[in-house]
Amino acid sequence: MTEPAPDQPDDVVGVDLKDALGGKLGVAESGLPSAVFIVVYTVNGQVLAPALWAALATAAVMTVVRIVKRESLKYALGGMFAVALSAFIASRTGNAANFYLPGLIWQGGYALVYLTSIVVGWPLIGVIVGPLLGEGFTWRDHPARRRAYTQVTWLWFGMFALRFAVQLPLYLLGLTVTLGWVKLAMGWPIFAIVAWLSYLVLTKAPPQRPRPAEDTSDAGGGTDQLPAGPDPSGEDVG
Numbered sequence: 001m002t003e004p005a006p007d008q009p010d011d012v013v014g015v016d017l018k019d020a021l022g023g024k025l026g027v028a029e030s031g032l033p034s035a036v037f038i039v040v041y042t043v044n045g046q047v048l049a050p051a052l053w054a055a056l057a058t059a060a061v062m063t064v065v066r067i068v069k070r071e072s073l074k075y076a077l078g079g080m081f082a083v084a085l086s087a088f089i090a091s092r093t094g095n096a097a098n099f100y101l102p103g104l105i106w107q108g109g110y111a112l113v114y115l116t117s118i119v120v121g122w123p124l125i126g127v128i129v130g131p132l133l134g135e136g137f138t139w140r141d142h143p144a145r146r147r148a149y150t151q152v153t154w155l156w157f158g159m160f161a162l163r164f165a166v167q168l169p170l171y172l173l174g175l176t177v178t179l180g181w182v183k184l185a186m187g188w189p190i191f192a193i194v195a196w197l198s199y200l201v202l203t204k205a206p207p208q209r210p211r212p213a214e215d216t217s218d219a220g221g222g223t224d225q226l227p228a229g230p231d232p233s234g235e236d237v238g
Helices: 023-029 032-043 048-068 074-093 096-119 124-132 143-172 176-185 188-204
Strands: none
16 A cells, blocks of 8 residues: 655545545436436337436435435535436437537536646646645645646546547447446546546655744744644545
């Protein structure tokens, strides 16, 4: 198991990705309706309507569970909107492949945003994670931290770009069943790999926050000390 770099506080990179995505329900909400759609569509002889209703029902059930548990609805409502939009487009066009069109556009858009952030010198992972960990944007003045955030941003760009490059031809060819199963295979498995690699890269990066100065009052020196850096403990990456 990889150890954190010396003097690197564990909580700087010890981010609970499940919590960042809305907990266990958030993990399910992001992929389960799509999985239900392709399963029902495949086993029901590629009939569109039952698959759409099954996906919508799945998203609705998870929203109800959120309400019953009195949890935040922002993740459930976001997932419900995405499923509803996908179902609407597919039903209006009569093309089952269009159920995956919003997600496909989303993947391409994400890839473009991540790549642009690298080109302009503001890697998106650093922009998102830095403030949440108490670094703000000071990581840009620390070459090692900036390089780590850039490397991690490349990882996420690669994930979105790979999904888009593989799934777009399947969509254009109308291979709905193949597209559905490929999308499922390229979902959480690849996400988990990229998230773990991101954790390793950020763990090995030298600590950015300054250390508190040692007390020199006993040595006859002044009593002034450098202020401790911001404490990122307890922060979650959202």
